[in-house]
Amino acid sequence: MKFLIPLLSLFIMFQSTLRAEEIKVSVAASMTNVLTELKDEYLKKHKNSAISLNFASSGALAKQIDKGADVDIFISANPKWMTFLEKQNKMYSKSVGVLAYNSLVFVGQNNKIKKPSQLTSLSKIGMGSPDSVPAGDYARTALTKLKLYDKLSADKKLVFASNVRQALFYADNATVDGSFVYKTDALVSQKSKILFTVSPKLYPKVTYLSGITLTGKDKKEAMSFMKFLKTGKAKKILKKYGFN
Numbered sequence: 001m002k003f004l005i006p007l008l009s010l011f012i013m014f015q016s017t018l019r020a021e022e023i024k025v026s027v028a029a030s031m032t033n034v035l036t037e038l039k040d041e042y043l044k045k046h047k048n049s050a051i052s053l054n055f056a057s058s059g060a061l062a063k064q065i066d067k068g069a070d071v072d073i074f075i076s077a078n079p080k081w082m083t084f085l086e087k088q089n090k091m092y093s094k095s096v097g098v099l100a101y102n103s104l105v106f107v108g109q110n111n112k113i114k115k116p117s118q119l120t121s122l123s124k125i126g127m128g129s130p131d132s133v134p135a136g137d138y139a140r141t142a143l144t145k146l147k148l149y150d151k152l153s154a155d156k157k158l159v160f161a162s163n164v165r166q167a168l169f170y171a172d173n174a175t176v177d178g179s180f181v182y183k184t185d186a187l188v189s190q191k192s193k194i195l196f197t198v199s200p201k202l203y204p205k206v207t208y209l210s211g212i213t214l215t216g217k218d219k220k221e222a223m224s225f226m227k228f229l230k231t232g233k234a235k236k237i238l239k240k241y242g243f244n
Helices: 004-018 029-045 058-066 079-087 116-121 134-145 149-154 164-172 183-188 220-228 232-240
Strands: 023-028 051-056 073-076 097-102 104-108 125-128 158-161 178-182 193-197 206-212
Touching (some): 023 029, 023 058, 029 051, 029 164, 029 183, 029 220, 029 232, 058 073, 073 079, 073 220, 079 206, 104 134, 104 164, 104 183, 116 134, 116 149, 125 134, 134 149, 134 164, 134 178, 134 206, 158 164, 164 178, 164 183, 178 183, 183 193, 206 220
Parallel strands (some): 125 158, 125 178
Antiparallel strands (some): 073 206, 097 206, 104 178
């Protein structure tokens, strides 16, 4: 019996050395489904690894990291938030690069809406808060170029969401007549349909950047997962969910 406790302690220590350090990944909400599958796929060959995913708007996540949140990898739906963190010296700049592209669409259950000019006939329009949600920022840019944003805002028809998935939720539950979301969000919706695609000439190209934070750059597991996101297998999964 006296040998059992030391052996048990050694076994526990051995098990702990086998398990890699947990890496924490902050991801734009529009990548909820695809990053969950990418994580599961990665863990199939890295069974002792641990990955924690945190989904929210890119702006909210960037601000959390800036304030000291424990994050190893950041994936943003808008380059400006990655640039913001780089300027704050929070990112390992050599690791930052393009992960994927997306496009903006308007979804809802009102099949009569076919083009932007018809938006003024709606009562409520959902979109991410432009100051923190990239999809909302892109939508505001497009509506401004179409000279519709000020009118819709003045008529109090805009309903702002904390992230793009919440904007989709509003459309799916008829809280609004329709919402601006990414094409990839529309593809996972059970109720809403794409009513029209926003012309890519009206807003900057939706570019997702991924990068390792300064606190995560010394973690082998963070580097390993980032390399996996660039593999052919990962690209196939991204395409499966509608990302370019």
